[in-house]
Amino acid sequence: MSAATAAHPAAAPLPAARRCADCMNFDGAAHTLEAEIPGFAVMGSGYASVRADDGLCRLHARYLSGASRCESFARRAADSA
Amino acid sequence: MTTLSATTTRPDAPPSFRRELFAKEDWWAVWIGLGLVVVAVLAFSGGSSLKWIAVAPQKWSSPGELGAQLATNAPRYVALFVLWLALFGIGVRSLGISLRQFAPAFVFVFLGSLLVYAIGVWDQSTRYNLEPPLVALLLGLLIANTVGVPAWLKSGLRVEFYVKTGIVLLGAGLPFTLILWAGPVAIVQAAIVSLVTFGTIYFVAVRLGLDRRLAATLGAGGAVCGVSGAIAVAGAVGAKKEDAPIAITLVILWAIVMIFVLPLVSKALALPTGVAGAWIGTSEFADAAGFAAAQTYGGYAGQPGIAGTAEASVQAFTLMKVIGRDVWIGVWALVLSILATTRWERTGVDSRVDGGEIWRRFPKFVIGFFIASAIVTLVARGYSYDQFKKVVTPDLVGPLQGLRTWAFTFCFLSIGLSTRLRDLAAAGAKPFYAFTSGVVVNLILGFILSTIVFADFWRGLGLPAP
Numbered sequence: 115m116s117a118a119t120a121a122h123p124a125a126a127p128l129p130a131a132r133r134c135a136d137c138m139n140f141d142g143a144a145h146t147l148e149a150e151i152p153g154f155a156v157m158g159s160g161y162a163s164v165r166a167d168d169g170l171c172r173l174h175a176r177y178l179s180g181a182s183r184c185e186s187f188a189r190r191a192a193d194s195a
Numbered sequence: 196m197t198t199l200s201a202t203t204t205r206p207d208a209p210p211s212f213r214r215e216l217f218a219k220e221d222w223w224a225v226w227i228g229l230g231l232v233v234v235a236v237l238a239f240s241g242g243s244s245l246k247w248i249a250v251a252p253q254k255w256s257s258p259g260e261l262g263a264q265l266a267t268n269a270p271r272y273v274a275l276f277v278l279w280l281a282l283f284g285i286g287v288r289s290l291g292i293s294l295r296q297f298a299p300a301f302v303f304v305f306l307g308s309l310l311v312y313a314i315g316v317w318d319q320s321t322r323y324n325l326e327p328p329l330v331a332l333l334l335g336l337l338i339a340n341t342v343g344v345p346a347w348l349k350s351g352l353r354v355e356f357y358v359k360t361g362i363v364l365l366g367a368g369l370p371f372t373l374i375l376w377a378g379p380v381a382i383v384q385a386a387i388v389s390l391v392t393f394g395t396i397y398f399v400a401v402r403l404g405l406d407r408r409l410a411a412t413l414g415a416g417g418a419v420c421g422v423s424g425a426i427a428v429a430g431a432v433g434a435k436k437e438d439a440p441i442a443i444t445l446v447i448l449w450a451i452v453m454i455f456v457l458p459l460v461s462k463a464l465a466l467p468t469g470v471a472g473a474w475i476g477t478s479e480f481a482d483a484a485g486f487a488a489a490q491t492y493g494g495y496a497g498q499p500g501i502a503g504t505a506e507a508s509v510q511a512f513t514l515m516k517v518i519g520r521d522v523w524i525g526v527w528a529l530v531l532s533i534l535a536t537t538r539w540e541r542t543g544v545d546s547r548v549d550g551g552e553i554w555r556r557f558p559k560f561v562i563g564f565f566i567a568s569a570i571v572t573l574v575a576r577g578y579s580y581d582q583f584k585k586v587v588t589p590d591l592v593g594p595l596q597g598l599r600t601w602a603f604t605f606c607f608l609s610i611g612l613s614t615r616l617r618d619l620a621a622a623g624a625k626p627f628y629a630f631t632s633g634v635v636v637n638l639i640l641g642f643i644l645s646t647i648v649f650a651d652f653w654r655g656l657g658l659p660a661p
Contacts, residue, residue: 134544145291151426152620153443156613157450157481158422159355161220161290164524165423166555168430174544177426178433179532182546 132187135167135180139188142169142180151177220356223286225563228363230282232567235367235595236574244590248274249597252313261313276305279601283356292350300351307334307612308604315494326494328487328607332454335611344612352609355423358483359560361602362517366567367595369510370575373656374568377514380652381476384644385519388477391640393418393527396633403625407539408434409441411531413626416442417633420521420558421450421481427556431528432535433546440620445630447614450484458492468496468503469511469656470645476515477641485516487607507656513564522561525553571595 134140144160150170154160167180174184216222235245250271255261265272280301288294311334314320315327338344344352393414400410412434416425425442457478461471471492479485489512493505529552536547575587645653
């Protein structure tokens with residue numbers, strides 16, 4: 115089963131400190147999103163409030179909220195220092 | 196290696212509110228728009244006005260006449276350019292965009308907008324249907340899809356930044372009492388259409404075998420607020436990386452088609468400007484595209500058979516799109532996020548969110564729109580309707596409307612210049628069918644509600660205060 119489809123126990127929330135926004139696999143930089151998502155900047159914006167802190171998860175190949183969590187969390191080097 | 200934005204580098208906590216005030220484009224639109232409104236009010240109170248700097252080309256019939264006009268007002272245009280460059284420059288710099296790249300690009304955007312503006316006031320423009328939004332869009336599309344847009348120009352094409360700033364300024368021309376009067380109707384009409392359109396797209400997409408997260412992303416793009424709606428819901432439900440680009444492609448293509456179709460059909464049916472604006476607000480997919488369509492139709496005001504003021508078209512659109520649809524994106528995101536985590540197939544990621552999602556995704560520029568409206572309404576409360584038209588409109592509201600038109604023109608030109616069709620993601624047949632089914636339902640339902648059910652209401656927009 116791939117990481118993208120692996121089930122997780124929905125009834126047991128993962129630690130709040132392990133937000134995707136702090137994971138090394140997550141990229142929520144506005145300019146990166148505008149560059150990588152075709153058409154994003156045409157009638158939308160990476161810098162908009164509606165985007166909140168969403169970003170791309172390189173591990174699961176998903177676009178998701180920075181507040182998301184998963185069991186593959188790996189803290190970004192700069193944060194864990 | 197890419198660097199991460201300030202909003203995502205803090206460990207263990209979401210970005211603070213104070214930090215967001217200077218890290219999001221919406222807030223910068225508020226600061227710029229409200230800053231201009233406050234300066235305009237202070238000038239008005241002191242017996243002065245922003246008229247000098249809110250310069251715009253006037254009607255002309257020969258190139259020589261236009262040239263003389265531009266030469267006479269050259270210092271004013273330079274001052275206007277410097278003002279916009281300073282305001283937007285501070286904003287984009289705070290967002291992390293290079294000012295060195297933005298400044299030369301903005302020179303091009305400003306000069307292109309001046310050209311579009313000038314074409315729009317040519318005395319033969321009506322004869323050739325050269326409405327400024329359409330000219331800006333077509334000119335931009337032509338350049339982007341033929342010779343292409345150089346990389347250095349792209350940082351100046353901030354479509355959303357320009358349109359949000361324009362919307363805040365637009366608030367200054369919309370009495371708060373009118374918002375309170377018309378807002379509930381707009382919300383009811385928009386809610387009906389949004390729910391039915393989302394349901395149609397989602398149902399058809401799922402029936403066609405598409406993933407529920409893609410179905411929801413497509414639905415939000417068609418029913419709520421275009422690209423912003425699609426991207427917000429994609430994030431809230433944890434969609435696949437390729438889902439948002441599919442929805443964005445469909446939103447952009449249909450939005451551009453509707454910029455031309457909605458005003459032309461409305462004109463053929465001789466709809467009053469307020470009614471057409473409401474229909475455009477119900478059936479367009481993105482704010483920027485909708486303003487292009489609504490402003491185009493406003494330009495038809497006064498032509499044979501077209502009742503209502505030019506402003507009524509834009510006002511009805513704003514009430515419907517911004518208040519009726521845009522502000523609810525956080526609620527959509529929250530509800531769909533809950534559904535995704537509790538009812539839909541698991542993805543390996545826990546995307547549960549809390550009620551704070553509604554505020555986090557709230558399009559904050561709308562706050563500026565409301566405040567701008569409240570400020571000007573307060574200033575104008577001591578004036579009779581006639582005095583308002585004679586004094587407040589030319590010296591306070593008029594210059595702000597002029598600045599708003601500039602901001603919208605930057606936006607319209609930027610849409611065309613940044614829409615390179617071959618760069619958009621391939622959408623595929625099934626998403627196209629699902630999205631298009633929603634477009635058809637949306638158009639018909641929006642038309643019935645705007646022109647029959649609530650027709651009297653929208654027709655009355657722009658008339659003296661009810």
